[in-house]
Amino acid sequence: xxxxxxxxxxxxxxxxxxxxxxxxxxxxxxxxxxxxxxxxxxxxxxxxxxxxxxxxxxxxxxxxxxxxxxxxxxxxxxxxxxxxxxxxxxxxxxxxxxxxxxxxxxxxxxxxxxxxxxxxxxxxxxxxxxxxxxxxxxxxxxxxxxxxxxxxxxxxxxxxxxxxxxxxxxxxxxxxxxxxxxxxxxxxxxxxxxxxxxxxxxxxxxxxxxxxxxxxxxxxxxxxxxxxxxxxxxxxxxxxxxxxxxxxxxxxxxxxxxxxxxxxxxxxxxxxxxxxxxxxxxxxxxxxxxxxxxxxxxxxxxxxxxxxxxxxxxxxxxxxxxxxxxx
Amino acid sequence: xxxxxxxxxxxxxxxxxxxxxxxxxxxxxxxxxxxxxxxxxxxxxxxxxxxxxxxxxxxxxxxxxxxxxxxxxxxxxxxxxxxxxxxxxxxxxxxxxxxxxxxxxxxxxxxxxxxxxxxxxxxxxxxxxxxxxxxxxxxxxxxxxxxxxxxxxxxxxxxxxxxxxxxxxxxxxxxxxxxxxxxxxxxxxxxxxxxxxxxxxxxxxxxxxxxxxxxxxxxxxxxxxxxxxxxxxxxxxxxxxxxxxxxxxxxxxxxxxxxxxxxxxxxxxxxxxxxxxxxxxxxxxxxxxxxxxxxxxxxxxxxxxxxxxxxxxxxxxxxxxxxx
Numbered sequence: 273x274x275x276x277x278x279x280x281x282x283x284x285x286x287x288x289x290x291x292x293x294x295x296x297x298x299x300x301x302x303x304x305x306x307x308x309x310x311x312x313x314x315x316x317x318x319x320x321x322x323x324x325x326x327x328x329x330x331x332x333x334x335x336x337x338x339x340x341x342x343x344x345x346x347x348x349x350x351x352x353x354x355x356x357x358x359x360x361x362x363x364x365x366x367x368x369x370x371x372x373x374x375x376x377x378x379x380x381x382x383x384x385x386x387x388x389x390x391x392x393x394x395x396x397x398x399x400x401x402x403x404x405x406x407x408x409x410x411x412x413x414x415x416x417x418x419x420x421x422x423x424x425x426x427x428x429x430x431x432x433x434x435x436x437x438x439x440x441x442x443x444x445x446x447x448x449x450x451x452x453x454x455x456x457x458x459x460x461x462x463x464x465x466x467x468x469x470x471x472x473x474x475x476x477x478x479x480x481x482x483x484x485x486x487x488x489x490x491x492x493x494x495x496x497x498x499x500x501x502x503x504x505x506x507x508x509x510x511x512x513x514x515x516x517x518x519x520x521x522x523x524x525x526x527x528x529x530x531x532x533x534x535x536x537x538x539x540x541x542x543x544x545x546x547x548x549x550x551x552x553x554x555x556x557x558x559x560x561x562x563x564x565x566x567x568x569x570x571x572x573x574x575x576x577x578x579x580x581x582x583x584x585x586x587x588x589x590x591x592x593x594x595x596x597x598x599x
Numbered sequence: 600x601x602x603x604x605x606x607x608x609x610x611x612x613x614x615x616x617x618x619x620x621x622x623x624x625x626x627x628x629x630x631x632x633x634x635x636x637x638x639x640x641x642x643x644x645x646x647x648x649x650x651x652x653x654x655x656x657x658x659x660x661x662x663x664x665x666x667x668x669x670x671x672x673x674x675x676x677x678x679x680x681x682x683x684x685x686x687x688x689x690x691x692x693x694x695x696x697x698x699x700x701x702x703x704x705x706x707x708x709x710x711x712x713x714x715x716x717x718x719x720x721x722x723x724x725x726x727x728x729x730x731x732x733x734x735x736x737x738x739x740x741x742x743x744x745x746x747x748x749x750x751x752x753x754x755x756x757x758x759x760x761x762x763x764x765x766x767x768x769x770x771x772x773x774x775x776x777x778x779x780x781x782x783x784x785x786x787x788x789x790x791x792x793x794x795x796x797x798x799x800x801x802x803x804x805x806x807x808x809x810x811x812x813x814x815x816x817x818x819x820x821x822x823x824x825x826x827x828x829x830x831x832x833x834x835x836x837x838x839x840x841x842x843x844x845x846x847x848x849x850x851x852x853x854x855x856x857x858x859x860x861x862x863x864x865x866x867x868x869x870x871x872x873x874x875x876x877x878x879x880x881x882x883x884x885x886x887x888x889x890x891x892x893x894x895x896x897x898x899x900x901x902x903x904x905x906x907x908x909x910x911x912x913x914x915x916x917x918x919x920x921x922x923x
Binding site: 304375459463516519526555 | 649652653656657663671673674727733739747757759760763765766768789793821825847856857881899906
C-alpha cells in the first residue's frame with residue numbers, strides 16, 4: 273500500500289481536483305437540470321412551432337373553414353383564397369421526385385454495398401453525399417439557368433412529341449413547371465434515400481447473402497430476394513425520409529415550379545407549391561388576412577411533414593430494433 | 600431471414616414439377632397458401648436470362664451513380680464558370696448595388712451579414728445543442744425523455760426550413776414590427792439545434808466507458824467527468840460536427856427570407872434588416888438585370904466554395920483523426 277504515491281504524477285488536468293463541499297452538493301443536480309432542460313427544449317420547440325402557426329393562422333381558418341383545402345380560387349385583391357393549387361403542386365412535384373429518385377437511390381445503394389471495391393465505394397459514396405451538401409439555393413439557380421432551358425428546348429418537346437398521348441406530358445414547353453421542379457427535387461433527395469438504403473443493405477448479415485449465392489443466385493437475385501426483403505422495412509423508412517424532404521424543400525422549387533395558382537394535369541405547366549408560394553408571396557402579403565392564409569399554408573405543410581417524419585422515425589426505430597441495431 | 604423462411608417452412612420438395620407453377624398462372628400453388636419459394640422461382644428462368652437481368656441491373660446501377668456524379672460536376676461547372684468572372688476586388692469590398700441602373704458594386708455587406716447572422720446562430724445553437732447531446736449520451740441514455748427527444752430532434756431537423764422562418768417571423772419580427780438579423784440568426788439556431796444535439800450524442804457515445812468509470816472512481820462529480828474527460832476525449836468529433844452544422848445553415852435561404860430580409864446598405868449590426876448572401880442571391884438571380892445576375896453567380900460560387908470546401912476538409916481531418 274505504501275508503494276502508491278500520495279500525489280498521482282499524471283493526474284489529468286481539471287479532474288477530481290478538490291471541490292468545495294457546498295459546491296459539490298449543488299453542482300451535480302444543477303448540471304443534470306441544465307442538460308435535461310436543454311434536451312427538452314428540442315421537443316418544446318416542435319410543439320411551440322405548431323402552436324405559433326395555429327395561433328397566427330386563426331384568422332384564415334375562421335374565415336374560410338375547411339373549404340380552404342379544396343378551393344382553387346386565389347384572388348388576393350378580392351380576399352378570396354384557396355389552398356388547392358398549392359397542395360396539388362406540392363403533391364405532384366413530390367410524386368415525380370419520388371418516382372425518379374427511388375429506383376436510382378436503391379441501385380446506387382446496391383452498387384455501393386455489393387458491387388464496388390470498398391475504396392472506390394467510399395469515393396463514389398462521398399460524391400453522392402456531397403450532393404446533399406450543396407445548398408438548395410444553388411440547386412434553384414442551376415435549375416433556373418441551366419436545367420430549365422435544357423428541359424424547355426430538348427426534353428419537353430421530345431416528351432410531348434413521343435409520349436404526348438399520356439396527358440401528363442402536356443403544357444407549354446418552357447422548362448418552368450412541375451416536371452423540372454420534380455426533377456430537381458429528385459436530385460436533392462437522392463443522397464438522403466441512398467444513405468439510409470446503404471445502411472440498411474449493410475445490415476443484412478453476410479451469411480444470409482452467402483446462402484443465397486451458395487444456391488447459385490446472381491447478385492441481383494440475392495439483392496432482390498434476400499437483401500431487399502430482409503431490409504424492406506428499412507427501405508420504406510428511407511423513402512419516408514426522402515418524402516418529407518421533398519415536401520418541404522423550398523428554394524429550389526421556388527425558382528423552377530412557377531408562380532401561377534392553377535391546377536393543371538400537364539406537368540409542363542407553370543404551377544406552384546406550398547413552399548414556393550410562401551417564399552414568393554410572404555413579404556408581399558399586404559393585409560392581415562393574406563398573411564394569415566400563408567401561415568395556414570405553412571401549418572398544412574408542417575402538419576404533413578411532421579406526420580411523415582414521426583411515422584418514419586417510429587418505423588425505423590422498430591426496424592432497427594428488430595434488426596439488432598443498438599439505438 | 601424472410602428469404603429462407605419461405606423455403607424451409609413450405610416443406611415442398613425441391614424437385615417440384617416445373618409445370619405446376621409456371622409464372623403463377625396455371626393451377627394453384629402446390630402447397631396451399633405457402634408463397635413461392637426462391638428455388639422454384641429460379642428454376643423457371645434460363646441461366647441466360649438471369650445473367651442478362653443481373654448485367655442489366657449492374658449497368659443501371661453504374662449509370663445511376665454516374666448520373667449523380669455528373670449532376671454534381673455540372674452544378675460545380677456552372678457555378679465556377681459563371682461565378683468566377685464576377686469575383687473582383689469590388690466584389691469583396693463594396694456593398695450590393697441598390698439601384699439596378701448602377702453598374703459594379705459587390706457583396707461585401709452581404710458577406711459580413713451572413714457571417715454575423717451565422718455567428719449569432721452558432722452562439723445560440725451550439726451550446727444548447729451540445730448540452731442536449733450531453734443529456735442524450737451521458738445522463739439520460741436509455742430514458743423515455745431521451746427517446747422522445749431523439750425522435751423530436753429528427754422531426755425538427757426534417758421540418759421544412761421555411762416553416763422555421765415563419766416561426767421566427769411570428770415570434771421576433773411581427774411583435775417588434777421590423778425585420779432583423781437577430782430573428783434570422785434565431786431561425787438558423789433552431790435549425791442547427793437538433794443537428795448539433797444528435798451529432799454531439801453520436802460523438803460522446805463513442806467515448807469508452809472506462810474513461811468515465813476511472814474518473815468517477817477518483818471521486819469526480821458527474822459534471823466534472825463530462826466536461827473534463829468525456830468532452831475532451833470527443834473534442835475533435837464535436838468540433839467537426841459543430842463546423843458541419845454551422846456550414847450547413849450558413850447556406851440556408853428560406854429561414855432568412857422573412858426574418859433577416861435583405862438590405863442594400865452596409866451591415867452595421869443585426870438590429871434591422873440585414874444583407875446576407877443567400878437572400879441576395881435569390882433576389883438578384885430572379886431579377887432581369889445582368890449586373891445583378893452576375894453578382895448572384897459570384898455569391899453562389901462563394902457559398903459553394905465555403906460549404907463544400909469546409910465539408911470536405913472537415914471530413915478528411917476527422918477521418919484521419921479517428922484512424923489514428
